[in-house]
Amino acid sequence: SSYYEQYHSLDEIYFWMSQMVRNYPSFIQQILIGPSSEKRLIYVLKIFKGTSPPKGAVWIDCGIHAREWVSPAFCLWFVQHLIGTQDKVIADIVNTLEIYVLPVWNVDGYEYTWTTDRFWRKNRSRNKGSECFGTDLNRNWDVNWCGKGASKDPCSQIFCGEYPESEPEVKAVATFFRQRLNHIKSYISVHSYSQMLLFPYSYTTSNSRDHAELHHVAQKAVNVLKSVHHTSYTYGTSAQTIYLSTGCSDDWAYDMGIKYSFTFELRDRGRYGFLLPMHLIKPTCEETTAAIIEMLYHIVKTV
Numbered sequence: 239s240s241y242y243e244q245y246h247s248l249d250e251i252y253f254w255m256s257q258m259v260r261n262y263p264s265f266i267q268q269i270l271i272g273p274s275s276e277k278r279l280i281y282v283l284k285i286f287k288g289t290s291p292p293k294g295a296v297w298i299d300c301g302i303h304a305r306e307w308v309s310p311a312f313c314l315w316f317v318q319h320l321i322g323t324q325d326k327v328i329a330d331i332v333n334t335l336e337i338y339v340l341p342v343w344n345v346d347g348y349e350y351t352w353t354t355d356r357f358w359r360k361n362r363s364r365n366k367g368s369e370c371f372g373t374d375l376n377r378n379w380d381v382n383w384c385g386k387g388a389s390k391d392p393c394s395q396i397f398c399g400e401y402p403e404s405e406p407e408v409k410a411v412a413t414f415f416r417q418r419l420n421h422i423k424s425y426i427s428v429h430s431y432s433q434m435l436l437f438p439y440s441y442t443t444s445n446s447r448d449h450a451e452l453h454h455v456a457q458k459a460v461n462v463l464k465s466v467h468h469t470s471y472t473y474g475t476s477a478q479t480i481y482l483s484t485g486c487s488d489d490w491a492y493d494m495g496i497k498y499s500f501t502f503e504l505r506d507r508g509r510y511g512f513l514l515p516m517h518l519i520k521p522t523c524e525e526t527t528a529a530i531i532e533m534l535y536h537i538v539k540t541v
């Protein structure tokens with residue numbers, strides 16, 4: 239099976255990124271956004287094919303949670319698809335918007351799942367006064383930090399960290415966003431598993447002021463997704479659809495003014511869970527790509 243139908247180690251993904259930049263220097267740039275807590279480098283790829291200045295940017299991150307391996311697999315697939323396809327809709331999008339893709343956010347945790355513990359979720363930072371390592375990078379954001387759905391226990395899988403943005407992986411992305419606030423129009427975070435498309439809020443069950451539009455975009459995306467391989471997704475606000483949680487990246491982005499803020503939970507619903515077999519990478523990436531292109535097409539019409 240092809241390169242894009244396999245899971246790849248961190249070193250392989252670093253090599254893949256350098257190859258993409260080398261092979262498509264006019265379309266792809268590599269941006270170093272900061273070090274991880276173990277001093278590995280965190281890179282974002284910027285994809286743009288336009289000749290006139292971009293009308294805005296969209297952000298897609300993968301691998302915030304280490305064990306969710308299909309997420310980085312999707313980011314690699316998606317970049318390859320943006321570059322390799324002749325699709326008119328995609329051409330329109332990459333000629334108008336810059337696409338920022340972060341293939342592996344939690345680099346230390348991802349490496350750890352390859353070497354030591356396949357089910358690790360958090361990053362690998364040391365916690366003062368505790369034997370337990372790691373903070374949940376999706377509970378460390380400065381938005382109702384460490385309230386419901388997060389824990390102050392360093393040994394918890396949803397440990398919120400010492401303080402908001404205490405983790406270098408979070409600080410790097412937050413800084414990147416603050417430098418580009420009016421430029422970035424959409425935030426999409428890719429997780430697994432449960433087959434859900436979620437949007438703010440997760441820190442309250444109330445609807446956001448943009449609920450109707452976000453609901454519309456999610457509904458369209460889920461319908462397009464289903465049309466590819468008959469995969470059913472649920473969708474709605476995080477708090478109403480899964481659980482209340484605080485300090486999440488999508489809520490932070492939304493409250494910073496990035497209206498089109500979404501979290502994907504890819505396949506499956508629990509049969510394989512985080513251990514999604516390689517032969518399901520292709521259908522998962524095909525359906526998710528179709529859904530995200532539908533969303534970006536809606537967004538590109540609004541800029």
Ligand SMILES: Nc1ncc(C[C@H](C[SeH])C(=O)O)cc1Cl
Binds near residue numbers: 431439440487501
């Ligand atoms: N805003 C959010 N959107 C989705 C989720 C679910 C993921 C599932 Se891996 C998580 O718990 O971090 C959690 C939050 Cl806080």
Ligand SMILES: [Zn+2]
Binds near residue numbers: 302303306429430
């Ligand atoms: Zn996750």
Ligand SMILES: [Zn+2]
Binds near residue numbers: 449
């Ligand atoms: Zn609704």
Ligand SMILES: [Zn+2]
Binds near residue numbers: 466467468
């Ligand atoms: Zn099918």
Ligand SMILES: [Zn+2]
Binds near residue numbers: 454
């Ligand atoms: Zn629409």
